[in-house]
Amino acid sequence: DVKVTQSSRYLVKRTGEKVFLECVQDMDHENMFWYRQDPGLGLRLIYFSYDVKMKEKGDIPEGYSVSREKKERFSLILESASTNQTSMYLCASSPPGTGEGQPQHFGDGTRLSIL
Amino acid sequence: SQQGEEDPQALSIQEGENATMNCSYKTSINNLQWYRQNSGRGLVHLILIRSNEREKHSGRLRVTLDTSKKSSSLLITASRAADTASYFCATRERGSTLGRLYFGRGTQLTVWP
Numbered sequence: 001d002v003k004v005t006q007s008s009r010y011l012v013k014r015t016g017e018k019v020f021l022e023c024v025q026d027m028d029h030e031n032m033f034w035y036r037q038d039p040g041l042g043l044r045l046i047y048f049s050y051d052v053k054m055k056e057k058g059d060i061p062e063g064y065s066v067s068r069e070k071k072e073r074f075s076l077i078l079e080s081a082s083t084n085q086t087s088m089y090l091c092a093s094s095p096p097g098t099g100e101g102q103p104q105h106f107g108d109g110t111r112l113s114i115l
Numbered sequence: 116s117q118q119g120e121e122d123p124q125a126l127s128i129q130e131g132e133n134a135t136m137n138c139s140y141k142t143s144i145n146n147l148q149w150y151r152q153n154s155g156r157g158l159v160h161l162i163l164i165r166s167n168e169r170e171k172h173s174g175r176l177r178v179t180l181d182t183s184k185k186s187s188s189l190l191i192t193a194s195r196a197a198d199t200a201s202y203f204c205a206t207r208e209r210g211s212t213l214g215r216l217y218f219g220r221g222t223q224l225t226v227w228p
Contacts, residue, residue, distance in 0.1 A: 004157070031214045042220035043158075050213050058215075090157055094214050095189070102207070102214050103148060106157030 003027075006091050006107035014115055019078040021110050022090030032074035033060045033092040033104065034058075034066065036085075043090065049074055050096070088112075119204045119219035121139045127225045134191040138204030138221040139184075147180055148216065149189050152201045161202075164168075166209070194226045 007022035025032065033048040035058075045058030046067040055066050064086060067075040074093075079083055088111050092104040119140040128134055138147070146165045150158040164171045164180045164187065171178045177190040191198055201223050205216040 033215075035218075040220065043218040048213070048215060056213065064184070092158075096214065103160035103163060104158075104205075104214075104216060106159070108157045109155070111155075 004091055004093055004105050004107040006089075006110050008110050009108065010111050010113075012113045013078075013081050014114060015082055017081045019081050019112070019114075021076040021078075021089055021091075021112070023074045023076070024072050025074075025093040025095075025105070026072065027093065027105070028071065029093035029105075030096045031102075031104075032068065033094075033095045034064075034074065034076045035090045035092065036060070036087040037090055037109070038087050039094070042096060046076065060092075072084075083114050086112060086114045119206055119217060121202070121204055121219040121222040123222060124220070125223045125225070126228065128194060129227050130195055132194055132226075134194050134198070134224055136202050137226070138187045138189070138219055139213070140187075140204075140206045140219075141185065142206070143209040144182070145209045147187050148205045148207070149176075149178060149180075150205060150218075151189075152203065152221070154200070158203060164189045173185045191224075193225075196226050196228045198224060199226050200224060219225070 004025045034046045035043040048053045049068040065077045091107045093100045094104045122137045127187045136227045149161045175192045201221040203221045205218045
């Protein structure tokens with residue numbers, strides 16, 4: 001089974017801090033994704049990556065950056081954390097986008113609180 | 116927005132009853148997927164239906180797709196308390212090569228013992 005592991009289940013940081021959220025997958029998937037999930041808003045895509053060192057902006061990239069130096073690891077960076085970035089962050093991975101039927105495999109999420 | 120929309124937002128039923136959730140979307144799709152999320156956990160893929168399919172079954176799950184109406188439904192038969200979760204539909208746009216999915220806001224299903 002595919003395993004997507006997020007480094008922390010819960011994280012508390014202060015405004016202005018630089019925050020790193022780490023995600024590792026063990027299935028050699030090309031695609032990796034970062035979402036945030038807020039009540040009533042569903043999942044919103046922040047960034048995704050379809051190859052090492054490649055990245056694409058999602059719908060809400062402002063205030064975030066990403067890093068993918070190795071295929072199995074995708075990091076989300078909050079450059080200067082703000083209280084409106086308090087949320088549940090979900091990482092996912094999937095095989096390449098070509099062809100049909102590429103379900104995404106999710107980690108258990110990081111609940112981040114910015115004080 | 117390209118996001119799908121689930122209906123209803125919340126559904127409460129008794130064990131043994133059937134639960135039906137609907138999803139509408141806006142663009143032409145390659146496939147539509149349903150996911151489940153238990154409280155405080157990540158999403159788990161349930162079932163995928165391709166644009167040229169009209170119905171698909173997996174255990175107690177039945178998914179239908181009507182591309183002319185841009186809608187899908189997920190039916191859970193003989194529901195159990197353990198089915199309590201949020202359910203999301205997600206669409207993959209036709210012609211997409213990057214594997215991106217567009218998720219809806221979800222339906223919260225509560226099944227009472």
